[in-house]
Amino acid sequence: MTVVTERPGQDQLDQVVRRLRTVLTEEQILTSRTDRYNRARVPAPFPVHRWAERVPDLAVLPTSTEQVAQVITIANELRVPIVPRDGGTGLTDGAVPLRGGIVLDVKRMNQIHQLDLENRTVTVGTGINMLKLNEELGRHGLIYPDDPASYPCSLVGGRIGTSGWSLIGARYGHTRDLVLSFDHVLPTGEVLHVGDGIGHKISKSSSGYQLKHLFMGHQGTLGVATRATLKLYPKPEAELSPFWAFDNYDDAYRCVGALARAGVATFAGAVLFDEWKVAYLRRDDEAYIPQPKDVRALVCAVMYGYEDEVRPAGRRLFKIAKEHGARYLGDEISEGDWAARHDRYATPLHGRTRDGQVVPMSWHCEDAAINYTRLPAVTKAWHEIVAELRRKTDLFDDWGMFAYTSSDTGVDYLTEIDIGIWEQQLNDDAWAEWVQTKRQIAAVALAHDGSISACHGSCREGEVDLVPDELGRGYQLMLDLKRAVDPNNIMNPGKYLLDAAYADDPLAALDALRGRTSHE
Numbered sequence: 001m002t003v004v005t006e007r008p009g010q011d012q013l014d015q016v017v018r019r020l021r022t023v024l025t026e027e028q029i030l031t032s033r034t035d036r037y038n039r040a041r042v043p044a045p046f047p048v049h050r051w052a053e054r055v056p057d058l059a060v061l062p063t064s065t066e067q068v069a070q071v072i073t074i075a076n077e078l079r080v081p082i083v084p085r086d087g088g089t090g091l092t093d094g095a096v097p098l099r100g101g102i103v104l105d106v107k108r109m110n111q112i113h114q115l116d117l118e119n120r121t122v123t124v125g126t127g128i129n130m131l132k133l134n135e136e137l138g139r140h141g142l143i144y145p146d147d148p149a150s151y152p153c154s155l156v157g158g159r160i161g162t163s164g165w166s167l168i169g170a171r172y173g174h175t176r177d178l179v180l181s182f183d184h185v186l187p188t189g190e191v192l193h194v195g196d197g198i199g200h201k202i203s204k205s206s207s208g209y210q211l212k213h214l215f216m217g218h219q220g221t222l223g224v225a226t227r228a229t230l231k232l233y234p235k236p237e238a239e240l241s242p243f244w245a246f247d248n249y250d251d252a253y254r255c256v257g258a259l260a261r262a263g264v265a266t267f268a269g270a271v272l273f274d275e276w277k278v279a280y281l282r283r284d285d286e287a288y289i290p291q292p293k294d295v296r297a298l299v300c301a302v303m304y305g306y307e308d309e310v311r312p313a314g315r316r317l318f319k320i321a322k323e324h325g326a327r328y329l330g331d332e333i334s335e336g337d338w339a340a341r342h343d344r345y346a347t348p349l350h351g352r353t354r355d356g357q358v359v360p361m362s363w364h365c366e367d368a369a370i371n372y373t374r375l376p377a378v379t380k381a382w383h384e385i386v387a388e389l390r391r392k393t394d395l396f397d398d399w400g401m402f403a404y405t406s407s408d409t410g411v412d413y414l415t416e417i418d419i420g421i422w423e424q425q426l427n428d429d430a431w432a433e434w435v436q437t438k439r440q441i442a443a444v445a446l447a448h449d450g451s452i453s454a455c456h457g458s459c460r461e462g463e464v465d466l467v468p469d470e471l472g473r474g475y476q477l478m479l480d481l482k483r484a485v486d487p488n489n490i491m492n493p494g495k496y497l498l499d500a501a502y503a504d505d506p507l508a509a510l511d512a513l514r515g516r517t518s519h520e
């Protein structure tokens with residue numbers, strides 16, 4: 001049998017279902033249209049008339065690492081594609097099956113297996129979400145501080161599969177720092193444990209290659225994480241999240257840089273909202289308290305820790321903000337807005353056409369990693385690109401930008417432009433226009449020495465063909481690794497142009513794939 005390049009045929013599917021019945025119960029194998037469509041959708045906009053292209057042939061609900069290994073072994077033997085899905089909230093279409101096959105839904109693996117209060121770790125099934133986990137940990141005065149805006153609905157396995165980014169990462173680190181180790185099922189069905197060294201609870205080892213990082217952020221192309229051991233912290237006693245208003249972007253930009261560089265130990269992050277974002281919030285976002293028209297930019301800083309650390313640190317940051325012309329918005333708005341951080345974009349959304357008509361829109365979130373010094377230039381270039389798109393077609397709206405510190409030194413920012421897309425109206429021409437715009441936006445990030453994605457990954461049309469440019473020789477190594485780890489291309493085939501790995505001449509195949517992508 002050859003490697004996977006297309007959707008499985010009916011014979012293959014009948015055979016796979018027969019084999020799955022030998023390792024799973026009937027109710028763990030889902031073949032109905034509803035069950036399959038439910039696992040085809042992800043939040044990032046895509047033309048409605050093409051949804052059927054992304055529907056899996058079946059879904060499975062394993063309950064243990066052993067069952068995951070058995071399912072993958074069968075899929076590998078029969079060359080049926082398999083795509084891991086956790087919360088399905090990923091914004092780069094990672095959990096979308098591009099070649100049909102099996103969606104492996106890990107939500108039933110949501111147990112807390114071991115809470116180790118002395119070593120401050122918890123071992124969980126990767127189908128658990130952070131909200132549920134933290135409810136339990138809170139009883140012990142502890143917290144697992146991976147805090148994405150998708151906190152209530154993304155799951156630990158998806159955080160591993162994307163190498164997620166946390167809103168309070170400057171204080172506690174991001175998913176890669178907080179996950180100590182995990183059990184991982186390879187595309188051949190073998191199970192290995194990856195972490196720092198082989199220990200389950202080791203946070204720093206120099207023994208051998210650092211495989212933990214290889215098996216994070218791969219978007220399900222290298223296997224499935226099934227059980228993870230996570231680092232825990234004391235639940236913070238105090239949380240301070242002052243919001244400040246500015247009458248111009250430049251002062252706000254200088255202020256956010258100064259706050260991030262201040263070296264305050266409890267600093268968990270700072271956010272810069274540009275003029276477009278403030279205008280959008282005033283106009284259309286129900287989660288916010290609208291700011292008056294003279295407010296042209298906002299900055300928020302967040303501190304987490306004990307009361308006697310956070311209050312003095314807060315005074316220091318307030319002083320810095322004042323020196324940069326900030327106006328404090330008061331406790332109520334500051335606390336309320338920070339508390340709403342998990343609600344933003346999780347509800348049905350609307351945007352505006354050029355003539356101000358209110359229409360239903362879905363959310364595209366660009367999430368480049370950009371150095372502080374490049375933020376103004378990237379901000380300007382991105383808004384110009386979106387303005388040009390809006391001149392050509394009426395299905396898109398510019399919802400403004402955030403820039404959010406990724407680290408405690410303020411070196412780089414998750415730089416987000418939010419674009420409303422009237423998904424139901426997307427025809428092939430509008431989609432092609434969007435893909436071209438998306439490519440221009442990603443190219444700006446690279447031209448400014450940034451990364452296409454700080455957060456979600458870069459698998460979508462309009463960005464994926466730039467990934468080899470971003471990674472250079474490293475991308476060729478990715479092709480070699482993919483072929484070595486997944487010899488039959490069964491894990492999430494079609495993502496990251498990795499099909500090229502299986503061609504006799506991978507680089508020629510890559511050129512062909514990129515050519516096709518760039519002309520779609």
Ligand SMILES: Cc1cc2nc3c(=O)[nH]c(=O)nc-3n(C[C@H](O)[C@H](O)[C@H](O)COP(=O)(O)OP(=O)(O)OC[C@H]3O[C@@H](n4cnc5c(N)ncnc54)[C@H](O)[C@@H]3O)c2cc1C
Nearest residue numbers: 086087088089090094148149150155157158161165220225
């Ligand atoms: C409203 C909203 C806000 C968001 N805010 C943030 C944010 O602040 N920070 C951030 O990082 N992201 C954010 N995201 C994006 C998304 O929530 C993250 O990418 C998240 O990590 C995905 O987790 P999930 O459980 O939904 O994974 P899924 O979407 O199910 O999967 C994501 C990828 O990981 C793979 N995968 C899934 N499970 C496993 C597994 N067990 N082992 C290996 N691979 C696996 C999938 O195949 C896919 O490629 C946001 C999304 C939304 C909708």
